[in-house]
Amino acid sequence: MQIITRDVPPRATWTLEQAGVHPLLARLFAARGVHSSEDLDDGLAKLLPPDQLLGITEAAQMLVTAIQTQAPICIVADYDCDGATACAVAVRGLRLLGSNHAHYLVPDRVTDGYGLTPGIAKRVAATGARLLVTVDNGIASFDGVQTAKELGMQVLITDHHLPALLDGRVQVPQADAVVNPNQPGCPFESKSIAGVGVMFYVLLKTRALMRSAGIFDAATQPKLDTLLPLVALGTVADVVKLDANNRRLVAQGLKRIRAGHLPAGMAALFQIAGRQTATASTGDFGFAVGPRLNAAGRLADMTLGIACLITDDAAHATTLAQSLDQINRDRKSIEGDMREQALAMAEDMLDAADEAPPAICIFDPDFHEGVVGIVASRLKDKMHRPTFVFAMSQAAGAEDELKGSGRSIAGFHLRDALDLIAKRHPGVLLRFGGHAMAAGCTIDADQLDTFETAFQQVASEWLDEKTLTRQLETDGALAPAYRHPDIVDHLQQAVWGQGFAPPVFSEWLDVVSQRIVGEKHLALKLKHQGQAVDGIWFGHTEPLPAKALLAFRVDADSWQGQRRVRFLIEGQQA
Numbered sequence: 001m002q003i004i005t006r007d008v009p010p011r012a013t014w015t016l017e018q019a020g021v022h023p024l025l026a027r028l029f030a031a032r033g034v035h036s037s038e039d040l041d042d043g044l045a046k047l048l049p050p051d052q053l054l055g056i057t058e059a060a061q062m063l064v065t066a067i068q069t070q071a072p073i074c075i076v077a078d079y080d081c082d083g084a085t086a087c088a089v090a091v092r093g094l095r096l097l098g099s100n101h102a103h104y105l106v107p108d109r110v111t112d113g114y115g116l117t118p119g120i121a122k123r124v125a126a127t128g129a130r131l132l133v134t135v136d137n138g139i140a141s142f143d144g145v146q147t148a149k150e151l152g153m154q155v156l157i158t159d160h161h162l163p164a165l166l167d168g169r170v171q172v173p174q175a176d177a178v179v180n181p182n183q184p185g186c187p188f189e190s191k192s193i194a195g196v197g198v199m200f201y202v203l204l205k206t207r208a209l210m211r212s213a214g215i216f217d218a219a220t221q222p223k224l225d226t227l228l229p230l231v232a233l234g235t236v237a238d239v240v241k242l243d244a245n246n247r248r249l250v251a252q253g254l255k256r257i258r259a260g261h262l263p264a265g266m267a268a269l270f271q272i273a274g275r276q277t278a279t280a281s282t283g284d285f286g287f288a289v290g291p292r293l294n295a296a297g298r299l300a301d302m303t304l305g306i307a308c309l310i311t312d313d314a315a316h317a318t319t320l321a322q323s324l325d326q327i328n329r330d331r332k333s334i335e336g337d338m339r340e341q342a343l344a345m346a347e348d349m350l351d352a353a354d355e356a357p358p359a360i361c362i363f364d365p366d367f368h369e370g371v372v373g374i375v376a377s378r379l380k381d382k383m384h385r386p387t388f389v390f391a392m393s394q395a396a397g398a399e400d401e402l403k404g405s406g407r408s409i410a411g412f413h414l415r416d417a418l419d420l421i422a423k424r425h426p427g428v429l430l431r432f433g434g435h436a437m438a439a440g441c442t443i444d445a446d447q448l449d450t451f452e453t454a455f456q457q458v459a460s461e462w463l464d465e466k467t468l469t470r471q472l473e474t475d476g477a478l479a480p481a482y483r484h485p486d487i488v489d490h491l492q493q494a495v496w497g498q499g500f501a502p503p504v505f506s507e508w509l510d511v512v513s514q515r516i517v518g519e520k521h522l523a524l525k526l527k528h529q530g531q532a533v534d535g536i537w538f539g540h541t542e543p544l545p546a547k548a549l550l551a552f553r554v555d556a557d558s559w560q561g562q563r564r565v566r567f568l569i570e571g572q573q574a
Contacts, residue, residue, distance in 0.1 A: 002469055003506050003551050003573045005476045006031040016040075022490060024482050028475055028503050039244055042251035042495075044225065050205040053198075054186035059156050059177040060205040064213070066131045067099045067206075074129035075104040076116050077306065078136040078195065079297030081290045085234030086135035086158070086196040088263070088309035089227045093203040096222035097210065103127065106302045109370055110394040114433070114440070116144035125151040133158065136195025138173070139180050140164040140433055145173035158198045160240075161433065165419060192241035192499070196234030197249055200227060228253040229262040230309060236282045237290030239438075241499030250495045254280055265308035268321035269293070281492045283502075292321070295328035298370035334368050338375045338389075341366075346383055358468065359386040359459035361452040363402060367391035373405035373438070380407040384470040386414060386459055388441075390448065401430065402448060406439045411467040412459065414439040421454045428454065472571045474506035474551050480529050485563040488556040504570055506551040509535075511544045526567060537569035549573035 008031045016026035019037035034040060050056055066073050073094060077087035087104050094102040105127070107113065107120050115137045121144045124132050131154045138145070138157035142164070148155045155175040162182050163172050172183050179202055181188040190197075203224055210216050232253020235246055242250065256262060257280040266289065270277050273288035296305040304327075308320035342362045349357065360383055367375075369391035376389040390404040408414040418432040418441055428450050432441035443451050496502035510527035517523045517536075524535035524544070535552065544550075552567040 001571045001574050002471045003549060003571065004471055004473055005506065006473055008476075009035075012036075024479075024487065025490070025494065028491075031475060032500050042248045042255075044248075044252060047248055048188065048190055048245050050201045050208070052186075052188040053179050053181060053201055053205075054183060054188070055177050055179045056202060056205045057209075059158070059179045059202050060209050062131060062154060062156055062177055063094070063097075063133075063202070063206045064209050067094065067097055067210075068215075070099070070101055071130040072101040072128050073099060073103070073131045073133060074124045074127055075102065076120060076124060076132060076134045076137070077104055077106050077302070078114070079106055079109050079302040080136070081237035081293045081297075081305075082195045082234045083136040084293050084297070084302055084305045084309060085230045085237070086194075086199045087306050089196055089203070089230050089234075090133060090135055090199050091306075091310055092230075092263075093200070093206075093224060093227055096224065096226075097203070097206060098215075103129075104303075104306060106297075106306065108301065109297060111396065113395070113431075113442075116141035116148070118143050118147040120144060121148040121151060121153075124148065125153060129153060131156065135199050136160070138175070139178070139183070140173075142171075142173045145175050149174070158195065158202055160193055160195050160198050162415060162435065164433075190243050190245040192243055193246060194231075194235040194238045194240045196231050196238075197246065200224070200231050200249075203227070225252070225256070226261065229257050229266055232257070233266065233285050233289060236285035236497050237294070239286075239498045242495065242497040243499065247495045247500065250282060250497070254282070254495070263309055264312055264314045264317035265310070265320065268314070268317040269308070269324065271318075272321045272325045279489075279492070282495055282497050283492070286497070291331075292324045292328045295331040296324055298374075299331050299334070299368075300327050331371060331374075335371045335374050335378075338364075338367055338371055339378050342375050342379050342389060343382060346379060356383070356385070356468075357456050357459075358463050359388075359456045361388045361390070361448075361455055363390040363448055365392055369394060369403045372403070373407070373440075376405050376407045380409065384409060384468065386412045386417070386455075386463075388451075388455060390443075392445070393442070400445050402443050402445050404441050404443065404451075406434070406441070408437045408439075409467070412462055417455070417458045417462070420458055421451065425450060425454050472504070472506075472551050473501065474504045476505065477507040478505040478528070478554065480531060483528065483531075483533065483554065483565050485556040485565060488554050488565060491554065502553065504551050504553055506549065508547060509550050509552075509567075510547055514544060516541055522569075524567075524569070528567070533565060533567055535567035535569055540569070544572065 012030035012035045013026050075087050075090045077083040091102050132148050133156045139159040139161050145155050157175045157178045159180045163170050181191050232250040269289045275284045275288050293305040296302050311317050372389040372391050376387045380387040386408045388404045388406040390402040393401040393403050406414050413436045415434045422429045428447045430442045512525040514524050522537040522540050526533050526535045551570040555568050
């Protein structure tokens, strides 16, 4: 691992300090591209205007008509946290705007697969729905949209994924309206907005049209900002880039959660995870609440997660949260076994080769398809290679297919790689899609070797030695004056996430003592600029030298009634 320090523009730092930003935060923000206090203004008035989104007026008008006529509306959601929160936002928002007939349907990961398929369209039609709305999916569902239209339904696609490339050009389905910042011709500046954010924007425009039509006025219009906690959760959990607009959405959601204004289901999930809403942070979304929702989509049925986010009954919410927590425990157990097996297979692969391959492809018939994405992520982090993990499909009639989930490293666009493989080896990929850093595909089992060879070939062409060397960006040294619990609290209150990385510091530290705890963690006594501080390196057991260049995050815990700072080690300079 190579530890590198971010550049800190001095003028931007000075400008932020002059605006009253804490000196440490000013330095951290400046290093992440913030140039003025205006960039940190999280007021709702600073959000990008909905009218920037191509197709949003047509989409909103469809919803206004459906609400006024009380036409049945069916939301078709994805089965991850972004999809679940987007669905909850859609259902809650439509009900606030006056719809009495908004319901939802979530495809089953195993039997239905991803997105709006013809089979899903038929099931929606059977419910009597007149308007089908996709959230966090649909941009590549050509057959599903066509089927829905043939069955007499209107179709509104809200999505944020990249559209399909067909016959050498980008194409979108022939829906009645499409809202997706990544569709051709859309000027919306925040291309990284999550699916839940797109749906929130559509609701804002719908309310605006209803206000213009005299259905509401400023005093009587429903308060859609009550949906922002859900928007914040889905945005962080989907690991989209936290550009300025996304940071504002997340900040607004956190403010409401900390004030106690959040759906009953979210409150129950915070409680069962042992997290405090009064001090809610983006870390709570990513590591506590989000995983419990995602587990339902991976191992069970995401309708359970959506029901938890939609209910206003606190007792029912608690029951649902308990179920989600148990499913997440099951997920962790399955994931742990798979991860150990996958790591062993990868290490065997490395031992057998003269040098590490530029990409990793792992399959075992005992792997669970609902957890392959998490395992791919863990393996990618460990090996620093683009990684695909495959499992046997559990869908009826698809027993000869493998479902794969991939995770990538900086400099390797995973979806583009799959597109190139599809061009070079027609027929190998039955289905694929995704983003730069995460993607999925389905292949015939007998095509695994061909896929692995093709995947590694593309990686060898696109990746050089520098890219394949793990680098950890840090914020340099931490002044001893900032090694204080109050500073830790201050840092945790800020909005961090993908593309706006949480603070990680680095410097040479004296290792006074070290011991293994919990069989797989390294507990440390360190000296930081001459002063003692505790540290821990989770998931690491190899001993450290007496002095080491370490990357670390700062955390605070309580010991014998006193709060103290400890260092959470992230890496060591090789």
